[in-house]
Amino acid sequence: MVAVLLAVSSVCALxxxxxxxxxxxxxxxVLEGDTTLAGIVVSELRVPRLLLASVAGACLGAAGLVLxxxxxxxxxxxxxxxxxxxxxxxxxxxxxxxxxLPAAVQPLLAIGGAALGGGLTLLVAGIGRSPSAVLLTxxxxxxxxxxxxxxxxxxxxxxxxxxxxRYLLGSLSARTWDDVTGLWPWLLVAAPAxxxxxxxxxxxRLGDEDAEALGVRAQRARLAALAIAVVLIAPVTAVCGPxxxxxxxxxxxxxxxxxxxxxxxxxxxxxxxxxxxxxxxDVPARLALAPVETPAGAWTxxxxxxAGVALMRSGGRRGAAARRTTAAPPAGAAQPVHRGGxxxxxxxxxxxxxxxxxxxx
Amino acid sequence: MTRxxxxxxxxxxxxxxxxxxxxxxxxxxxxWEVLNGGGDATERHIVFQLRLPRLLVALGAGACLAVAGLVLxxxxxxxxxxxxxxxxxxxxxxxxxxxxxxxxxxWDAPLAVVLAACAGGCAGxxxxxxxxxxGRGDPAQTAVHGVxxxxxxxxxxxxxxxxxxxxxxxxxxxxxGTTEGRVWEHWHLLWPWALVWGVAxxxxxxxxxxxxxxxxxxxxxxxxxHRARTLALLCAVALTAGAVAAVGxxxxxxxxxxxLAVAVFGAxxxxxxxxxxxxxxxxxxxxxxxAQLSSRLLATALDSGRLTLPVGALTACLGAALLLLxxxxxxxxxx
Numbered sequence: 001m002v003a004v005l006l007a008v009s010s011v012c013a014l015x016x017x018x019x020x021x022x023x024x025x026x027x028x029x030v031l032e033g034d035t036t037l038a039g040i041v042v043s044e045l046r047v048p049r050l051l052l053a054s055v056a057g058a059c060l061g062a063a064g065l066v067l068x069x070x071x072x073x074x075x076x077x078x079x080x081x082x083x084x085x086x087x088x089x090x091x092x093x094x095x096x097x098x099x100x101l102p103a104a105v106q107p108l109l110a111i112g113g114a115a116l117g118g119g120l121t122l123l124v125a126g127i128g129r130s131p132s133a134v135l136l137t138x139x140x141x142x143x144x145x146x147x148x149x150x151x152x153x154x155x156x157x158x159x160x161x162x163x164x165x166r167y168l169l170g171s172l173s174a175r176t177w178d179d180v181t182g183l184w185p186w187l188l189v190a191a192p193a194x195x196x197x198x199x200x201x202x203x204x205r206l207g208d209e210d211a212e213a214l215g216v217r218a219q220r221a222r223l224a225a226l227a228i229a230v231v232l233i234a235p236v237t238a239v240c241g242p243x244x245x246x247x248x249x250x251x252x253x254x255x256x257x258x259x260x261x262x263x264x265x266x267x268x269x270x271x272x273x274x275x276x277x278x279x280x281x282d283v284p285a286r287l288a289l290a291p292v293e294t295p296a297g298a299w300t301x302x303x304x305x306x307a308g309v310a311l312m313r314s315g316g317r318r319g320a321a322a323r324r325t326t327a328a329p330p331a332g333a334a335q336p337v338h339r340g341g342x343x344x345x346x347x348x349x350x351x352x353x354x355x356x357x358x359x360x361x
Numbered sequence: 362m363t364r365x366x367x368x369x370x371x372x373x374x375x376x377x378x379x380x381x382x383x384x385x386x387x388x389x390x391x392x393w394e395v396l397n398g399g400g401d402a403t404e405r406h407i408v409f410q411l412r413l414p415r416l417l418v419a420l421g422a423g424a425c426l427a428v429a430g431l432v433l434x435x436x437x438x439x440x441x442x443x444x445x446x447x448x449x450x451x452x453x454x455x456x457x458x459x460x461x462x463x464x465x466x467x468w469d470a471p472l473a474v475v476l477a478a479c480a481g482g483c484a485g486x487x488x489x490x491x492x493x494x495x496g497r498g499d500p501a502q503t504a505v506h507g508v509x510x511x512x513x514x515x516x517x518x519x520x521x522x523x524x525x526x527x528x529x530x531x532x533x534x535x536x537x538g539t540t541e542g543r544v545w546e547h548w549h550l551l552w553p554w555a556l557v558w559g560v561a562x563x564x565x566x567x568x569x570x571x572x573x574x575x576x577x578x579x580x581x582x583x584x585x586x587h588r589a590r591t592l593a594l595l596c597a598v599a600l601t602a603g604a605v606a607a608v609g610x611x612x613x614x615x616x617x618x619x620x621l622a623v624a625v626f627g628a629x630x631x632x633x634x635x636x637x638x639x640x641x642x643x644x645x646x647x648x649x650x651x652a653q654l655s656s657r658l659l660a661t662a663l664d665s666g667r668l669t670l671p672v673g674a675l676t677a678c679l680g681a682a683l684l685l686l687x688x689x690x691x692x693x694x695x696x
Contacts, residue, residue: 072460077375124685133688143612147677156672161533162526169519245512294523301516305509309492 061274064247086117170297427641456481538673612678
């Protein structure tokens with residue numbers, strides 16, 4: 001199903017648009033290279049964009065699964081690590097404060113901001129020991145960075161504001177081979193680490209005590225998993241902005257289709273679903289309001305979320321089983337955050353307190 | 362208990378005084394002179410037409426958001442059910458933005474904005490209600506669905522802003538949350554709305570206290586839990602929509618102030634509901650005063666006139682600090 005979806009949307013992404021290249025002529029167009037207009041458009045614009053979409057989606061999906069498994073929480077999303085807010089800050093600050101920077105430094109700033117946000121979360125998360133404490137710290141760091149971004153947004157003039165807003169939504173427009181090649185070194189670091197950490201993840205979801213009994217140092221493993229997620233997310237957000245909800249949706253989809261499997265098998269599926277979601281969302285993003293580009297992030301939120309909800313709800317017993325496994329919160333954890341009030345009925349989940357791009361959007 | 366209320370009221374008065382004095386361009390002495398009937402026309406205009414309505418709007422919006430948060434948390438029995446998480450705030454923002462983009466509302470017609478924000482907030486809450494379906498009682502499920510609803514509404518807002526890119530500059534204050542440039546018109550719209558729904562929330566305080574204890578106890582005490590919850594949700598949506606239409610999506614107030622109020626005034630809503638209103642007013646007003654003071658200091662330090670600190674940024678920082686505090690104090694607890 002993923003393969004079919006990916007193939008269909010890839011062909012659509014490559015052939016639709018101006019100029020329209022019929023599917024059977026695609027290979028010829030690429031082989032012709034830069035001698036014809038169609039060849040240039042396909043090989044210089046559409047192929048890198050497609051590659052970038054699938055790589056970004058795969059990274060976000062895998063990072064989402066790593067986070068959700070390591071923190072044992074179905075609501076852990078990459079946006080909560082402060083990585084995307086940091087990257088947005090790195091993009092917005094030079095625009096608004098009117099620094100004059102050489103063009104070579106600008107992409108580095110976004111990556112620097114993303115690394116700053118993620119690193120800050122990791123550093124502060126050293127205090128909190130339990131998974132939910134880590135999530136809360138991530139939310140706090142994201143909110144603080146968001147506040148800085150809000151100050152910049154209020155100060156910005158109309159044009160800068162448009163640029164920042166588009167970046168915040170996550171857009172793939174006008175990305176070239178340079179952006180794609182910039183991603184490879186990061187992937188080379190992250191992929192082996194992912195393979196190494198997948199078995200540990202399936203142990204971590206048993207709970208800290210069981211994991212310790214099996215010989216895994218839970219704290220250290222969790223921090224390592226977080227670091228891997230940061231390495232996966234940072235370059236992607238730096239290049240195409242925080243594409244919303246992919247890191248949330250992809251792991252849930254992969255679990256829904258294979259409820260019985262473990263983290264090791266979910267990981268590739270989650271990456272594949274992430275890629276599929278972004279590639280599919282990029283087609284309407286490019287074509288819906290043509291010639292105006294719409295950000296892919298808006299489409300992942302608009303199409304992806306209802307589709308995911310419908311899937312998860314319609315599944316009957318299968319879906320229910322999947323939901324039970326995914327939404328299993330830490331047992332016996334019905335402690336309200338506040339004192340004095342009667343406790344809530346069930347196990348509460350972490351605060352989704354970032355009033356950030358989610359609300360800003 | 363009375364002493365706590367008095368202390369909080371005194372704090373509110375102090376915050377209000379600081380807020381009146383804190384703005385740019387006038388020294389405290391001049392403000393005092395103007396309040397005593399002196400000053401020239403410009404100074405009188407600044408104090409009476411700009412600063413006083415701003416102060417009142419900040420107080421009213423803070424109270425509205427805090428009460429809405431407390432009502433939501435009690436009705437859904439979920440400590441995380443702030444207005445942001447239940448789709449009410451994103452819906453209200455969507456309504457306000459759509460009305461502005463369609464040209465139905467603008468700065469000359471604040472009433473239309475309030476109505477549009479209210480409709481949007483109701484739509485957001487209704488969407489969550491439909492989506493949650495049978496799993497309504499489960500706080501974790503409600504939170505998941507609330508996040509999803511917020512995502513969809515946020516995507517819609519983005520789409521509206523993409524179709525009408527020229528409006529982005531004029532709606533950014535709803536997205537951020539600021540009290541810049543609020544005038545008497547906003548206050549005249551806010552206070553009747555806030556008063557009506559605030560009184561409604563106060564009348565619901567008893568049933569809500571029962572709902573906090575659980576549906577079984579509420580039913581045993583003779584309360585029609587379903588009807589009380591629906592009324593409470595309606596009340597919370599209306600209060601949030603009013604506040605969002607006045608000051609925009611102020612982060613964290615609706616989520617954290619109720620916890621503060623419950624910690625100070627106890628879980629009996631008949632006392633903690635007014636307490637929450639007072640606390641919310643103090644927090645927003647104090648944050649606004651602090652934002653004005655610090656942006657004044659920063660502007661003189663960095664020598665740039667453009668720098669203004671929106672109050673939304675400051676409340677987000679406050680929320681972050683409080684979250685970190687919670688984590689530090691209970692490092693190993695699962696929430």
